[in-house]
Amino acid sequence: MTDKFISIESVSKRFPAAGGGSTTVFEDLWLSMARGEFVCIIGHSGCGKTTVLNILAGLEAPSDGAVIVDNQAIEGPSLDRAVIFQSHALLPWLTVMGNVAYAVASKWRFMNRGDLNRQAQKFIDLVGLTGAEHKRPAELSGGMKQRVGIARTLSIEPKIMLMDEPFSALDALTRGTLQDEVRRICLETGQTAFMITHDVDEAIYLADRVVLMTNGPNAVLAEIVENPLPKERQRNDVHRHPLYYGVRNHIIDFLVSRSKNFADEMAGTNYDRRHVPVVRPGTPQVSATRPASLDSTDGGQARSPMQVVADFPTSSRPSLAQHRA
Amino acid sequence: MAVTWRAALVSLLLFGTFIGVWHLATRGGGPVASMDPEYAKLVGATASQGKSAMPGPADVGLKIWQHLKDPFYDRGSNDKGLGIQLAYSIARVMIGYLIAVAVAIPVGFLIGMSPLMSRALDPFIQVLKPISPLAWMPLALYTIKDSSLSSIFVIFICSLWPMLINTAFGVAAVRKEWLNVARTLEVGTFRRAFTIILPAAAPTILTGMRISIGIAWLVIVAAEMLVGGTGIGYFVWNEWNNLSITNVITAILVIGVVGMVLDQVLARATKLVTFPE
Numbered sequence: 337m338t339d340k341f342i343s344i345e346s347v348s349k350r351f352p353a354a355g356g357g358s359t360t361v362f363e364d365l366w367l368s369m370a371r372g373e374f375v376c377i378i379g380h381s382g383c384g385k386t387t388v389l390n391i392l393a394g395l396e397a398p399s400d401g402a403v404i405v406d407n408q409a410i411e412g413p414s415l416d417r418a419v420i421f422q423s424h425a426l427l428p429w430l431t432v433m434g435n436v437a438y439a440v441a442s443k444w445r446f447m448n449r450g451d452l453n454r455q456a457q458k459f460i461d462l463v464g465l466t467g468a469e470h471k472r473p474a475e476l477s478g479g480m481k482q483r484v485g486i487a488r489t490l491s492i493e494p495k496i497m498l499m500d501e502p503f504s505a506l507d508a509l510t511r512g513t514l515q516d517e518v519r520r521i522c523l524e525t526g527q528t529a530f531m532i533t534h535d536v537d538e539a540i541y542l543a544d545r546v547v548l549m550t551n552g553p554n555a556v557l558a559e560i561v562e563n564p565l566p567k568e569r570q571r572n573d574v575h576r577h578p579l580y581y582g583v584r585n586h587i588i589d590f591l592v593s594r595s596k597n598f599a600d601e602m603a604g605t606n607y608d609r610r611h612v613p614v615v616r617p618g619t620p621q622v623s624a625t626r627p628a629s630l631d632s633t634d635g636g637q638a639r640s641p642m643q644v645v646a647d648f649p650t651s652s653r654p655s656l657a658q659h660r661a
Numbered sequence: 662m663a664v665t666w667r668a669a670l671v672s673l674l675l676f677g678t679f680i681g682v683w684h685l686a687t688r689g690g691g692p693v694a695s696m697d698p699e700y701a702k703l704v705g706a707t708a709s710q711g712k713s714a715m716p717g718p719a720d721v722g723l724k725i726w727q728h729l730k731d732p733f734y735d736r737g738s739n740d741k742g743l744g745i746q747l748a749y750s751i752a753r754v755m756i757g758y759l760i761a762v763a764v765a766i767p768v769g770f771l772i773g774m775s776p777l778m779s780r781a782l783d784p785f786i787q788v789l790k791p792i793s794p795l796a797w798m799p800l801a802l803y804t805i806k807d808s809s810l811s812s813i814f815v816i817f818i819c820s821l822w823p824m825l826i827n828t829a830f831g832v833a834a835v836r837k838e839w840l841n842v843a844r845t846l847e848v849g850t851f852r853r854a855f856t857i858i859l860p861a862a863a864p865t866i867l868t869g870m871r872i873s874i875g876i877a878w879l880v881i882v883a884a885e886m887l888v889g890g891t892g893i894g895y896f897v898w899n900e901w902n903n904l905s906i907t908n909v910i911t912a913i914l915v916i917g918v919v920g921m922v923l924d925q926v927l928a929r930a931t932k933l934v935t936f937p938e
Binding site: 393394395406412413414415417418419421423425426427428429438439442443473474492 | 782836838839841842844845846847848852856857860861934936937938
């Protein structure tokens, strides 16, 4: 891979445990992302997804390993890596304009008032909040608050957007609209995005690649699912795509059973933390170590969408029932 | 609206009942016996006319009216208008209180932001906080050698603790996500202190200031009784020595009203800096 814009290299996170010793959230975690890529990470609660995101953001330091962004190891938070928080984290004493302008003023410290407001206004307009500039967060609905959060994040024109379940607190309708907007904005501005989600449909709609994480503690990245859907997809008909349910079922199967038993599943295979298996549900060939082979452009549309192929035989995968027996 | 009106009506009723009972209880039993006028003057109205020793509501009302008519007269060191005495007390409270604000808020910030300083200063605060402010008075008089400044010092020391503790708590309890916003925006320490922590902690800080002004107003009366000279506390003690219970009751009422005003001012201020999420 030539374009490793973000590279998580052998990162571990351990917390001191209650009775001495330590709990390992995850260790020796490797993941890289290309510039302009949209990656979603899915896993059960407590598996350490948020920790990965916080380490990427620089809000938490890894116990071991490093994160390299744009050929530089990160040391703490940066304006280049903007975070959209799950709980929007707006400052309640500032207006919508105040919240966005605060971020703008943090990035461009000597910008004059006029330019500052123009920049903030541009992004308030972009997320469709024109007219609500002088409202305070308490006067806004949940969806509008999250829009302000998005505007604040975008206004500083970051290189990377990190999103921690940004839409999980919203109703389905608002969530759909905001997904559309985030997708449009990311495509338009060429943003690199890393998003934590619990919503499989959201991941398939937004992501180029979906990273599956096993249950913690000692979580590992189980697979990277390449999204076989075309880049130009519409939310209203994405689920009609022949490959859609193949991807969806693959991810749900993982969440339902494989996420618990992944260690057993990997026993005796050539699973390598550094080269996480890449799967492309609905296409015949998949390589664990050479994702370049995925570039074969047949798209896989002609094949059965249910055909899930990895570099380990699906049939040999022990079922949950067998393991409990 | 309806509840407000009904509550006001009940308040009025209670007040009326109180005044009525007070009036009946202090009515007195009428003339006792005919006695020599010279002797009657000597024993006073209570013994000669059967008047109650306790002033009634009408006496107090008349006294209040006299004070309101002429609040700022000055007829020597032991006879000053209620307005002048109040002004002395309020000025002392304000000076001591503002010095306490200037000390408590920065130190509270330091304690709230630095776990090290929080632990290092904690034993001092724990020991100093429960000391009755008046216990400092002899030491203050001995070192400062000025009774008025000593009472200001006592006000300072008593208003310090609630503000200090509330500021430290408010600063330490700022929501982590707001701090994370500041961190991801690479906001420097000073800007973060003024633009994130101060507004986030402002409601808690102002609650501490409100508790402090209440305590300061309680303490000034006691302090002025001790140091004497001027002030509403001295006025109360002086009138007690004059055995003018009417003036004492008047002063009690005035102290209550001023305390309420001070409290309400800070309550309003707290409202101004509190933003719902």
